[in-house]
Amino acid sequence: MTQSFVSIRAGASALAHIQQNGLTADDIGLLMGASGGPKWFVLQGIDEWLFGEFFAGKKQPLNTLGTSAGAWRFASLGQEDPVAASRLFAELYSHQTYSARPDQREITAEAEKLLHRYVPESAVSSILSQTRVHHHFIAVRCLRSTAKEGRRQALGLLSSALANSINRSWLGRYYERVVFHHPASNLALSKGWNDLPTQHVALTERNFQPALLATGSIPMVLEGVRDIPGAPRGVYRDGGITDYHFDIDLSGVDGLTLYPHFHHEAIPGWFDKRLKWRRSTGRNWPNTIFISPTEAFLNKLPYQKIPDRNDFAQLDAAQRIQYWSKAIDAGRWMADELQTTLANGRLADRVSLWD
Template sequence: MTQSFVSIRAGKNALSHIQNNGLSADDVGLLMGASGGPKWFVLQGIDEWLFGEFFANKKQPLNTLGTSAGAWRFASLGQSDPVAASRLFAELYSHQTYSAKPDQREITSEAEKLLHKYVPEAAVKDILSQTRVHHHFIAVRCLRSTAHEGRRQALGLLSSALANSVNRRWLGRYYERVVFHHPASNLAISKDWTDLPTRHVALTENNFQPALLATGSIPMVLEGVRDIPGAPQGIYRDGGITDYHFDIDLSRVEGITLYPHFHHEAIPGWFDKRLKWRRSTGREWPNTVFMSPTEAFLNKLPYQKIPDRNDFAQLDAPQRIEYWQKAIDAGRWMADELQTLLANGRFAERAQLWE
């Protein structure tokens, strides 16, 4: 039996739809992208296929929602050549190098350089002037001690982690979710999030780059982004703090929510990684199609795992870059498998109910 490299799970309504109608680009109302640093490399092949072939003739606007690496991936969409932009991002990210003991300033500086190469001002103008793709990405405005750097920030992180372990809603005492969105956004959930304090800010040529930088500004690793134009004053950090893999109500999204993921679980927030009882499933997301690597895929990778930020410390630069490129190349197996299933009309056969 041929090994399968991609798992397809769907919420109740989504499964019924694809069993009766299959899956087409016009069925998709929302494309989701998770935080997770270089873990997304295994999705690069899927991204290139979606950004190029699959969505090429989509008639209705596509909404995207991402945090951190997910938001950065989707910044390829709306550029003049989204596939080329996506490949550039993968190359720039995978080839990042630092000194032996980089500090926050060095890591932040490298992120800023990458941002301006990947999404220069001309690309921002292209993204905001088109209406085929409506971007949404999340950063958090830090409150209390989380708005500081250094030791006070560390104490704030500890306090907010403890609060979150008791009640996820208590994160709202430490962070305000800020949804930066395309000015033509028609995403139904944009004004309906009530789980945490949430604010909505339209993207402009002045705030697109700093907002994108903020959504990937990992606490204690990168510096926070201060006073984003058009948004309330303050320090902004990684959107994955509140929405690592998301735990929001998607029931009002028109059409299917398509969620290519690098992990078999959807972990709501950054502090929920070790809280095994806190996971999002198709029961909460009945209109979502969730695609992720199988164990067979992982076993084919070097070190039998997907890339992560620990690789910076555990591998020298040439080893890490070689490993990450192999992960990117392997990800095309999943893309090829998905294309074959859709072309043969067998996508629904492979889909399982996600509970």
């Protein structure tokens, strides 16, 4: 039997839709992308296929929702050539190098350099002037000591992690979720933002780049982004703190949600990684299609794992770049399998209930 490299699961309503109608681009109302640093490399092939072929003929606007790496991935959409932009992002990210002991300023400077090459001002204008893709990405406005740098920030992170372990809603004492959205957004998630204090800010040519930088500004690794134009004053950091893999109410989405993910589980927030009982599933999201790598795929990768930020410390630059390049190439096996499954009309045979 041929090994399968891609797992396709769906919530009950999405599964029923696929079984009765199959799946087309116009069925998808929302595309989601998770935080996770370089873990997304294995999704690069799927991104290229989605951005360049699957969504090419979509008649209705596509909403995207991402944090950190997920938001950065989706910034290819709306550019003049989204596939070329996506490939550029993968190339720039995978070939990043630093000094032997980089500090926050060096890492932040490299992120800023990458941002301005990947999403220059001309690309921002293109993204905001088109209406086929409505971007949404999340950064958190830090409160109390989480807005500080150094030791005081570390203490704030520890306090907020403890509060989160007791009650996820207590994260609101330390962070305010800020959803930066395309000015033409029609994403109906009014019920979805009730779990934590949330603000909504329209994207403009002045705030697009700093907001995108902020959603990937990992605490204690990158500097926070201060006073984003058009948003409440303060220090902004990685949106994955509150929405690592998301746990928001998606019932208001017009259509199905497509969620290509690098992990077999959806972990709500950054501090929930070790809280095994706190996971999002198809029971939370009955209209969601969840795509992820299989064990067979992982076993084919170097080191039998997907890339992660620890690779910076555990591999030298040449080894890491070679490994990450192989992971990007391997991700195209997933894309080829998914594309073939849809083209052959066999999706209903492959999808399983996600509960």
